[in-house]
Amino acid sequence: MTVPVQTSPSRPAPAGPPARFEVAVVGAGAAGLAAALALARDGVATALVGRHGPPADGRTVALLDGSVRFLAVLGVWPELAPHAAPLAELQIVDDTGSLFRPPPARFSAAEIGLEAFGWNVENTRLATTLRAHARTTPGLTLFEADSAGLRHGSEAALLDLEDGRSLEAQLVVGADGGRSPLRTAAGLQTRTWSYPQAALTTLLAHERPHRDISTEFHTRTGPFTLVPLPGGHRSSLVWVTAEPAAKRLxxxxxxxxxxxxxxxARSMLGSMRIDGPRGLVPMRGLSVARPVAPRLALIGEAAHVFPPIGAQGLNLGLRDAAALRDAVFSAREANRDPGAPASLAGFGRTRGMDARLRGAAVDMLNRSLLTDLLPVDALRGLGLMALTAIPPLRRAVMREGVLPRLGAPTLMR
Structure with missing residues (x-):
C-alpha cells in the first residue's frame, strides 16, 4: 500500500525518489483546481500537476447555484462574489422566423426560492482565484510542469513529469482537457462530433442596464446570448452562428x-461597445463511454466537451470534481484503495449518466435550431409555451437546470 506523504504547498516538490500521494490531479484548469482543493481541504494528500493559465478570450462562465455552493465550501466564493453578476432572470426569445414562433418566455429564480440561477464571472478571474487558493492550501503540493506519461503498479500509479520528476499516487485524476493525453493513453473509448458553427465570445459595455436578466435569442444559426456582468451596464456575449459568419464577425x-x-440584439440594451478580448470557439462535442480506468478518473473536458450553450460545460466539470471528492471519501470510510475499480465504479456510472443527459439536451436544442422543418419548430415552440403556461413543470425544469437532485454531490447540496 502506498503511504501518502505531505510536502509543503508553497515549495516545488523535490527531485529524487517519487513523492507519494493519495491522489494526483493532472490539469490546472478550473475543474482540476477545484478537485484538488476539495480533496486537500479534507486531509487527502494531493498533488496538482499543471502549469497552463487560461487564455484571455473574452469568455465568462455562468456558475449555477450548485457550483456556487461548492466554491463557497472551498472558501473561494467570497473573493469571486464582488466580481460576479447574479442571473436573477432568464429570457428566451425565438428569433428563428418560424411559423410556430412562441412569444418570449421569462423564468425567475425567485420562483424556486433562489436569489439567482447562478452568477456570471470571467473565466480568467475564476482560474486565477482558484490557483491562488491552491498555492496556500495545506496538504496540496503543486507540480508546475506538464505530465509526460503514466505507468501502473499493483498498488499505485507512477506519473512522470516533463521536467524529469515523478510522483506516485493511488488515484490519478485526469483534468487535462478535451485532448486529454491521459484519456488517450488509457485507451478509453470516445465519441466526437462537430457542428457547422463557431461561437464568437467577447465582453460588452452597453447603454441600458441589463437588470440581472440573461437573454438568449434562438436564431436559425444558433443561440445568441447576452449574460450580465457586474455594474449593470456590462455583459458577456456568446454568439453562435455559421462558421464562416463567425470568422467574418x-x-x-x-x-x-x-x-x-x-x-x-434588437437594440434591447441600447448602443454597444466592445469592452474586452475576443474568442472564437469551435462548436464540437466529446463524450467518453466510461470516465474511469485502472487508477484513473476523468473529470471536466477530459470526460466531456460541450459547445458553449446552456452553461453546462464547466458546471458539469465542477460536479465531477465534487463527486470525485465523495468517491474518495467513501473509499476511505470503507478502508478501500481510492484507485481500486470498486471505489471508482459508482463515480463512473453517475458521472457518465449526468454527462450523457446534459449532452443530449444541448445537442437537441442546437440541432433543432439549425433545421427549418415545421414539425421540429412546432415541437420546440410548444415545449417553450408549456414551460411558460404550466408552473409546476416550469419550476421542476428550473430546479433540474440549476442542480440535479438525484446524485447531487455532498458539497453542492
Whole structure:
C-alpha cells in the first residue's frame, strides 16, 4: 500500500525518489483546481500537476447555484462574489422566423426560492482565484510542469513529469482537457462530433442596464446570448452562428462588431461597445463511454466537451470534481484503495449518466435550431409555451437546470 506523504504547498516538490500521494490531479484548469482543493481541504494528500493559465478570450462562465455552493465550501466564493453578476432572470426569445414562433418566455429564480440561477464571472478571474487558493492550501503540493506519461503498479500509479520528476499516487485524476493525453493513453473509448458553427465570445459595455436578466435569442444559426456582468451596464456575449459568419464577425473592427451585436440584439440594451478580448470557439462535442480506468478518473473536458450553450460545460466539470471528492471519501470510510475499480465504479456510472443527459439536451436544442422543418419548430415552440403556461413543470425544469437532485454531490447540496 502506498503511504501518502505531505510536502509543503508553497515549495516545488523535490527531485529524487517519487513523492507519494493519495491522489494526483493532472490539469490546472478550473475543474482540476477545484478537485484538488476539495480533496486537500479534507486531509487527502494531493498533488496538482499543471502549469497552463487560461487564455484571455473574452469568455465568462455562468456558475449555477450548485457550483456556487461548492466554491463557497472551498472558501473561494467570497473573493469571486464582488466580481460576479447574479442571473436573477432568464429570457428566451425565438428569433428563428418560424411559423410556430412562441412569444418570449421569462423564468425567475425567485420562483424556486433562489436569489439567482447562478452568477456570471470571467473565466480568467475564476482560474486565477482558484490557483491562488491552491498555492496556500495545506496538504496540496503543486507540480508546475506538464505530465509526460503514466505507468501502473499493483498498488499505485507512477506519473512522470516533463521536467524529469515523478510522483506516485493511488488515484490519478485526469483534468487535462478535451485532448486529454491521459484519456488517450488509457485507451478509453470516445465519441466526437462537430457542428457547422463557431461561437464568437467577447465582453460588452452597453447603454441600458441589463437588470440581472440573461437573454438568449434562438436564431436559425444558433443561440445568441447576452449574460450580465457586474455594474449593470456590462455583459458577456456568446454568439453562435455559421462558421464562416463567425470568422467574418471576428475580423471586424470594434465599432463594426459592436454595431452588429446591437442589431442582432434588437437594440434591447441600447448602443454597444466592445469592452474586452475576443474568442472564437469551435462548436464540437466529446463524450467518453466510461470516465474511469485502472487508477484513473476523468473529470471536466477530459470526460466531456460541450459547445458553449446552456452553461453546462464547466458546471458539469465542477460536479465531477465534487463527486470525485465523495468517491474518495467513501473509499476511505470503507478502508478501500481510492484507485481500486470498486471505489471508482459508482463515480463512473453517475458521472457518465449526468454527462450523457446534459449532452443530449444541448445537442437537441442546437440541432433543432439549425433545421427549418415545421414539425421540429412546432415541437420546440410548444415545449417553450408549456414551460411558460404550466408552473409546476416550469419550476421542476428550473430546479433540474440549476442542480440535479438525484446524485447531487455532498458539497453542492
Amino acid at each position: 471576428s475580423g471586424l473592427d470594434d465599432r463594426a462588431l459592436a454595431a452588429a451585436v446591437e442589431h442582432q
